[in-house]
Amino acid sequence: MNIWDLLSLGFMQRALIAAVFTGLAAPAVGTYLVQRRLSLMGDGIGHVAVTGVALGLLTGTSPTWTAVVVAALGAIAIEVIRGRGHTNGDVALALMFYGGLAGGVLLTGLGGQSTSLLQSYLFGSITTISPTDVWVTVGLTVVVIVVCVGLAPQLYAVAQDPEFAKVAGLRVGAYNLAVAVLAAVSVTVAMRTVGLLLVSALMVVPVATAQQLTRSFRTTLLAAMLLGIGASVGGLLLAAYASFSANVAPGPSIVLLALAGFAAAWPLGVWLRSRRRLRAPFAPVLPEGHDVSDDHDHLEGHVHGEDCGHLAVAHGDHVDYVHDGHRHAPHGEHYDEH
């Protein structure tokens, strides 16, 4: 059986559809979480959702729906504690992390379910996705994407500067709650592909990768969504391909692929930023005296100019050439120290 035979299987097609939609939705919400410096919030919600899944398994109802409800309640609790506390909520997140995970494992044990069933929710399992799951996933992610992109101006303003947004008449608390609930929904729909313990990576890593190369919020949001699709579909295919020879869960392969993207983008981002820093114009302040450079002899008649090999930086109405710790500005036959 080759990869094409694998792709013709029903469960694989369902998994691919789920991967495309979760890959789009998770980074969309994730961008707003990163903007608020709450990168770990998705992780906290994921842990709470474990309790939701266990509750579903225990009561024999759909784990997806119980997880959505419990995760949303957990997200609202985090938001309420964050909004009322003096700190930015990391203690609130920690309380949720441990309560959620402990509750989930306890409930699973009470129900006599084996932990291997819970594990398919913790790390993703493409073979467990039913046709109903696919429709639920598509429906919920479309809601998430429409809200995240459609209300982008409002959500952006509220996260960028809550005080300004409040004086602009926006209902800051309501928008914060909306983002929390959206995050809970994306965590839950992504649990079948990425798994609850790794879902936060799909919300945060594409955003971290995108912002290595972007300078505006809008391009960061769109680039993160594209990177999210690439990671989730690519990781899923990798897991499927590797499954010929080993037992590979899709969650780890999706997350590692996303991290590989970050590892590739980071040095490029560092290089671009350093280049931009070096080329930024000098403050338009001219030296007081006329200081003629006398160390130009070692350059052996070198003439500064375009493509002379030295960094040219704008300085007021002229250009300074930077070399060996000097800033040299052409002045008639000689160079001035600036």
Next chain:
Amino acid sequence: MHTPVSPLELTGGSVAIGGRPILRGIDLTVETGDFVALMGANGSGKTTLVRALTGLLPLSAGELRLFGTPIREYAAWSRIGFVPQRSTASSGVPTSVWEVVASGRLTHRKLLRPLSKRDRAAIDHALDVVRMSDRRHDGVTELSGGQQQRVLIARALAGEPDLLVLDEPTAGVDLPSQQALADALGRLKADGATVVLVAHELGPLAPLVDRAVLMRDGRIAYDGPPLADHEVLDQHTHHHPTSTPHDHTPHFDIPLDRR
């Protein structure tokens, strides 16, 4: 014809934070076209007053009217432009100068509608007033403190407000940027805008101010023609020759306590 109403009218205003009275019995009316500087030492309550005037802090007593409407019923937020302290404007995702300024246009936009031509023109004009048009595509974090401050002012101007409220616009801003700020505010004043700003020192803004309100320990100590910077200091130290920094709301809580 409707009778002209005062943009800001606070009578007997008091603010308590954490149960402790901070502002007591503040009477402050700002008329259309006024350029008011709220001055005073650190901890005198000027920022608290601005936060109360913009509805960010609730009044524990007294009444606040914005353009004649009690603050509880007030909805015309597009008439107010607020410039918070610069420290509030950083986030975890890159954002461009244009995007920050465009968010000031939200007071005029309906949900799920793209920017209209008129919105874009207002944003361009606001960038132009603070002379940041050529930096519109740059990331905000690449700018100096003074340039960031100008962007925040442009964001407030994009909403074309009738009343502009600025909290410490000159704090930590280099002199050339202070001058650029003063130029921008001067253009607004010439257009008849009403401006209320908090300032520790006026610097290049001094010629624009036509009324100074001096805060001391949560009450108004002086309200009248502008004072020179040294007079502000004299006023403050008059009763407290050995003024020491103090905290109006001592922090006796742990992080999870409600504010």
